[in-house]
Amino acid sequence: MNGSNRIEPKTLKGFRDYLPEAMIPREWLIDTARRVYRSYGFSPIDTPALEYLEILTGKGSEETDKQLYKFQDHGGRWVGMRFDLTVPLARFAAQHIAQLGTPFKRYHIASVWRGENTQRGRYREFMQCDFDTIGTHALAADIETTLVIHDLFQALQIRDFTIKVNNRLVLTGMLELFGLAEKATPILRALDKLAKIGREKVAAEMVAAAGATPEQADRVLQLSEISGTNDQVLSQLGQLVEGREKAQAGVAKLADLVSAVLAAGIENERVRITPSIARGLDYYTGTVFETFLDKLPGIGSVCSGGRYDNLAGLYTKEELPGIGASLGLDRLLAALEELQLVQKVGTPAAVFIPFFDANRLHDYLRLAAQIRAVGVGVEFYPEPKKLGQQLKYADRRGFRLAVIAGENEFAASTCQIKDLATAQSTTVPLADVPKAIVEQLQR
């Protein structure tokens, strides 16, 4: 119209840019998860963002099919973007497990895509931080998974969290007793919403969507409403499952898991047996987890997972049992922000060096290098602007220290180290700068 053919800069619905203030805590979270996973011997893997469509739709519920980004590539192949990290893991395991051997422990931190409608904290591109142990039925893996979740939140400096744990065997065993075995999936999906929508609505959904009778729904809800300390829950469950082999096995596993986790040093009641935890996904067959922040229960589970008997059945005859969990990165980040546990900074470096004396470029560069050599990040301002402006820049970005040296300081072979939060500065000999900075930052 007016001759302007500039393209409007914008991001796709459900896709986001991350500015430094958002990306710095994000990377911190990812780094922390990575460190904890690695400390238990989980190894990193990655897989392609695109897979053959048939790989992704293999076990396709209609719901995931609807959310799947799919298209034909330039060679006419039908391809899709991964919508979680579990399906790629299944394909990966089927393809490579012979070389890797079992048990195989991996972590996978990567973006996934779902073309569903957006909402706060729910996007079309988001990141998952999964870890899984595959190729073993041993309860020790379930126990270790619990410990990893615990250590993860500990490392994130979150104090008030609860890992709720249950075992699908208890639920499915009892559903058999109630005559609901074939309706297990919709029943459990309804049960999964108990905390969110309440007893009445769950019962209604069990009747409407799963075809249970009101009496059956009531029995399931009674089971799920058992609460108390772990010992109390275990003893009540124990009575209820009397004579039901499968459910009994589930209760026994819960008891073993809790006692092992206590023996490993986790605080009592940090892990709570919660019979209502079901998880919507139908591939879980044993232990299931959900992790809640005590101060923000409304936000939902921030780390969930469970045990499955046969991960890769679609792709291989080999039976691969496993257990794992996934950290909900975006949800947790939103929670941390709400709890004010992330501080907003616009720089990853701690030290700022203003370009003060236009003739001393080489000296500044050398000074910066010496500070970096002791492991401290340094940003050097590129233009010899007025000092006040440079300090204003440093202040806004959130640097902790400024190392200021001009003509006078260089003449005396010294410089000022200024704490930008307190405005106090000290003069130190140039040769001692790296050491002095490390000391100041440790305070």
Added chain:
RNA sequence: GUGGUUGUAGCUCAGUUGGUUAGAGCACCAGAUUGUGGAUCUGGGGGUCGCCGGUUCAAGUCCGGUCAGCCACCCCA
């Protein structure tokens, strides 16, 4: 995908029943202050009112569509 709701400067918003050159605060840039930031004062830059179309002498304001955000359903991380 369905329903509801919102959309004016980088951010938060104002803008009378449609009526001239669309405002404020914060932020940004410059100066007051040619070696010391977060305060103050002065000046400055920045908007085709999300986009497209319609009604009208006249549209930021009314209507339709579209895109995007938020909320609910669905499902989940």
